[in-house]
Amino acid sequence: MHLSRKKFVLLFIVSGFVFLFTTTSLLGSTGPRGFPQYPDSFLLLESPVAWKSAVSTVIAPIKVVLIGPLLLSTDFLRDDPPPPFIGIYLLLYWTILASLLHYLYCKLKRS
Numbered sequence: 001m002h003l004s005r006k007k008f009v010l011l012f013i014v015s016g017f018v019f020l021f022t023t024t025s026l027l028g029s030t031g032p033r034g035f036p037q038y039p040d041s042f043l044l045l046e047s048p049v050a051w052k053s054a055v056s057t058v059i060a061p062i063k064v065v066l067i068g069p070l071l072l073s074t075d076f077l078r079d080d081p082p083p084p085f086i087g088i089y090l091l092l093y094w095t096i097l098a099s100l101l102h103y104l105y106c107k108l109k110r111s
Helices: 005-027 050-071 074-078 083-110
Strands: none
Touching (some): 005 083, 050 083
């Protein structure tokens, strides 16, 4: 099965937003915004409930890759930017990440 780069990037972006929204809604305390507020942890590891802690530990590496450089800019998040800025930031980062993954996959597939 061959996916074009545009389809792969679009699928990656949609899957990323769905994953972040679902995991943050289930494990976090922010609800529909989909992204943790400043006092909450991005990795959601401080939960006193056992199943939340176990699930958070399993998905922590995926969240670190998906949120990526956003974790490094904590000053940006403390100022509470409007949600479109976070979404635009993630769109740009995920587009680059998905393009790189698609390129590497095609390169490995050919060799």
